[in-house]
Amino acid sequence: MIGKMSNRLTTYINSNPKFTKETQNRRTIDLGEGSEIIYLPRFVPSDQSWKWFDYLDKEIPWVRPTIQVYGRSCSQPRDTCYVASKGLQGLRYSGYTPHAYSWDDFPPLKDILAAVHQALPGSSFNSLLLNKYKNGSDYVAWHADDEKVYGSTPEIASISFGCERDFLLRKRPAKNSSLVQAAHEEPPSKQIKTRVSQNNQQSFVLKHGSLLVMRGHTQRDWLHSVPKRAKADAVRINLTFRRIMED
Numbered sequence: 001m002i003g004k005m006s007n008r009l010t011t012y013i014n015s016n017p018k019f020t021k022e023t024q025n026r027r028t029i030d031l032g033e034g035s036e037i038i039y040l041p042r043f044v045p046s047d048q049s050w051k052w053f054d055y056l057d058k059e060i061p062w063v064r065p066t067i068q069v070y071g072r073s074c075s076q077p078r079d080t081c082y083v084a085s086k087g088l089q090g091l092r093y094s095g096y097t098p099h100a101y102s103w104d105d106f107p108p109l110k111d112i113l114a115a116v117h118q119a120l121p122g123s124s125f126n127s128l129l130l131n132k133y134k135n136g137s138d139y140v141a142w143h144a145d146d147e148k149v150y151g152s153t154p155e156i157a158s159i160s161f162g163c164e165r166d167f168l169l170r171k172r173p174a175k176n177s178s179l180v181q182a183a184h185e186e187p188p189s190k191q192i193k194t195r196v197s198q199n200n201q202q203s204f205v206l207k208h209g210s211l212l213v214m215r216g217h218t219q220r221d222w223l224h225s226v227p228k229r230a231k232a233d234a235v236r237i238n239l240t241f242r243r244i245m246e247d
């Protein structure tokens, strides 16, 4: 009986486009305390990923804005563009308010969004921040996407095309966490040991056509970055789908 059921289930899964090989490769990483990562290394097939890469590389009006970091103006170390549904509150980050293009300006983005929604039933994204890293000297510094417009538990679905890059996550020391307490109470020699002994880092190599999702309290409790890499010698395009709260 059980054997028959599982056979039928296998047939159903293999014949239903929702359960493709890519979906079966899904990895869920529980970061603890309500933070979760989902990683699908082969979400979009390679040839389709290259078609989208070429379209985005050519058609997106990429800009490299001036942003404010710790009160200083500097050039954002990657190109960017922003797309959002009509009528939403505007986005502002690092002292910069990007122009919001519409989904109709770039029709293939609607196909990519539909694929993301199919992989994440129950999710509903209404905005997209695009990033283009010309090579390994472009990067994104440690940060959290914890702007108020995303609400208390932002979900961010991130698709990567082109050059593989490392994506790092690091636990944020909370105000009253044991890490901070230890830093105050222990002599300097012990402080270092305390930090090193905590397993508070995660890293992923974001592959061409991959999907990485950050959920729950990841933006409150963790920081993420894409560091400079001398060996990365080609362009990477990254799309991060987000949901702006409607009021």
Ligand SMILES: O=C(O)CCC(=O)C(=O)O
Pocket (backbone or CB within 6 Å): 129, 131, 140, 145, 158, 167, 206, 224, 226, 238, 240
């Ligand atoms: O390029 C990436 O993988 C991450 C980009 C990112 O963190 C952001 O746009 O907020």
Ligand SMILES: [Fe+2]
Pocket (backbone or CB within 6 Å): 143, 144, 145, 224
């Ligand atoms: Fe981010």
